[in-house]
Amino acid sequence: MKFKIQSDVIDIQSVAPIQVIDWGVNLIQAPQMWSITKGEGIRVAILDTGIDATHPDLAANYKKGMNFTTNNFTDIMDRKGHGTHCAGIIAGCDNSIGIIGVAPKAELYIAKVLADDGSGLVEAIVKGIDWAISEQVDIISMSLGSSNDPGPVLHDAIKRAHEAGIIIVAATGNKNTHVGWPASYDEVIAVGAINRNLDRATFSNFGSETDVAAPGVDIYSTYPVNRYAKLSGTSMATPMVAGVIALILAYYRDIGKKLTPNQIMQLIREHSVDLGEKGVDDMFGNGLVNVCELMKIS
Incomplete structure (x- = not known):
């Protein structure tokens, strides 16, 4: 059985533009939190196709990586583009060029569990999870x-990661059908995608396992080598949520509190912005993740 990336490439640009904030990052109101925290000290493990670790919008936040797809454990280079794009959504640097991630000072730990074709085996993913646990992400x-x-x-x-206090987020999938795995597990926050009109993205999987929705259409982020690209997918919505959680964890850590995975899930249940049918539904779960709602600030 193989696991696959959950995105499609829309557009690639080779020139770093003047720094912009993606529409999705604005929608979830991440910029309103940056005067309080930018996710400092929060370790985020990305299990994906690797990373362009020297990208000017990522290098400062990249901390460590490991390849679990080959015997060349140090080769974390992303030749697909997917992992680099996700990394930028979470923690693209605030440095006057390119893009800014949701949590622009979070620390990136990269487990390359998907090969250069974007697919991977369960054994590699398990190794990546156990490595992330050992790195205390x-x-x-x-x-x-x-x-x-x-x-x-x-x-x-x-379950091992959950019991270690790690918050796990995963994409629901892009086949306009039932939620896939690992998003279906109770210990995982399952993330669906919405577009600019706050509609469910036409590709986004759905079902009772869906916990929350986030922007996932035409998302602009980092791309190898030293480039930028627009991608669409629940793959893009997932790091949006990971970045929001990084901001929340950093805020509470600064005031001496450590939130558990269950407490984070409770915040999402109680303070997401309702979309679609009133209350929890199969299309959007608890609704749109929004950092100001989760923090009750404006």
Whole structure:
């Protein structure tokens, strides 16, 4: 069984523009938090296709990486573009060029669990999760999925991370059908995608397992090598949520509190912005993630 990335490339640009804030980052109101925290000290593990670790919008926040797809453990270079794009959404640097991520001072830990074709085996993902646990990360972001249940090996690894106090977010999937795995697991925050009109993205999977929605259409972020690109997918919505959680964790850590995965889930249930049918629904879960609502600031 193979897991695959959950995105499509829309546009690639080779020139770094004057710094912009993506529409999705604005929609979830991340900029309103930056005067309070930018996610300093929060460790986010991205399990994906690797990273362009020397990208000018990522290099300062990249801390460590490991390749679990080959015997060349130090080769974390992203030759697909997907992992680099997700990394920029979470923690693109605030440095006057390119883009700004949701949590522009969060720390990036990269587990390359998907090969250069964008697919990967459950064994690599499990190793990546266990590595993230050993690195004592705060959040695991997985913009990957399978439409088939991979069995207990992956779920057991997810449980280990959950019990270690790590918040896990994953993409619901892009096939306009039932939520895939690992997003379906109870220990995982399952993220669907919306567009600029706050409609469910036509590709976004749905079902009772959906926890929250975030922007995932035409998202502008970092791309190899030293480039930028627009991508669409639940893969883009997932790091939006990971970035929001990084901001929340950093804020509470600064006042001496450490939130558990269950407490984060409770915040999402109680303070997301309702979309679609009133209350929790299969299309948007608890609604749009919004950092100001979650923090009750404006």
